[in-house]
Amino acid sequence: MAPITIDEALSRFLDEQRERLAPRTFRNYDDVIGLLRDCMNGYGPNLLSGADHDRWRRAYDDGDEDAFCTQMDASYIDSMLDEFLGYFMIRKVMAGQELLQASGTVTKKLVGWLAEHGVIDQAAAASGTERATEAARDLPKAERLADALYQLTLNCPVRSPEAAGRWIDDGIPMQITKVEPGKLWFQGDIGPLPVPRKASELAQPGWRVTVVLAFAQNRWWLVEVGNVYP
Template identity: 25%
Template sequence: MEDFARYLVDFSDLYADREPVEGPPPAEWEEELEDQFPEGWDETDWPALMDLGDRDLSALEPGHLREFLGWFLPKEGASADEILECAEVLRRWLEHLQKRGWRREEELLAFREAIDEVAPEAARAARASLILHDWARAGGGMPKELAGSRFEDFAEGHARLVNIIGDQGWFSFEDEYGDVGPVRLPSEAIAYLRVGDVIDAEFGLRGGRWWLVDSGAVYPGCVYVDVGEWDGRDKTF
């Protein structure tokens, strides 16, 4: 839950106007987050939970859970299993909120629906990310006869997958790069990718066509928000 606390403080809109303070008492719901660590955990072996201050729990919305699972965790390189584990911890935390009566039933239902929708999508994207990373490092399917030639152009950044046909993908950067494709992709990754997903990638033009040169996080399209549309804190991708 340290990651969730860090997301809330450093990236969500909940603390955009927060002034730095020293040593305030933790809010009750911060203590509830700490309670989700395994029984008998040694706090010396775990990083201290970030101070959430006295921010009222009512400010937390389902969108924060969606963005934590579908944007923050992929950005941090979380694996599919780690994302699903975080989702389960959040579900247990919601059970605590329900027992305390801190949020209405319809609000808790909206939180659970957000987790149920986003967690599988984020895990799927994480699996695609791992495969694409290895694929790019192995040459991106480029034939040996092209391996020694110079790249004619590059395009890098956050590219949205706009089409898949066979083993080819087309991407849009929605900026000065425009559209890139077709790009050869491994069938293992295509099994996990969905049109609308956003990939942090670098493409190189060689031999008259585009190749995947490097690949990082994959964000599920159901969550991704372009940095130009973000009205909370600045996000560093």
């Protein structure tokens, strides 16, 4: 395939999927690709330098707010998958379980399509496929973990640093370092944090969680929780 833009590649991909998929399934594909476009147009310019950045800037300044997708080569799609699956779908999208799982499934199919049409090489396709497979499995679990941890915060008796012996509020996601039934540990040897069994069954060492933690009454408490990043 001759070089094509991101926009052309995504449109051709969707046209092919429309022919083979049931309408409900295709809607998920269409939704995910729409979100991927939004992610790339919003964050993709950060990748650019030199002539590519100049071309994007000229088009954007002329009023093309989608200039990253309309101007850049489709090979840039592969470079945006981590941003899309590891940040955008978690932080920027209010997605249900079905769409979260679909984001991994659809990007896996897209990576295969890009390799089949010579847009990316096999090594990039293998890496992208692995990343998308992990996302299809882990993003819904991470969302369920966030929900379970939020329920835990509702019973926290500690609401201010003054009421705690230690107060952890770094404003950045903290890595889960250890998981046992009903217990979590975080980086910096913080833990154990008592949690419901369903939460510890979902959590994985290495995942990161935005949390506020307090140590009081001889134990750790979860004061606030934000996003979970697998």
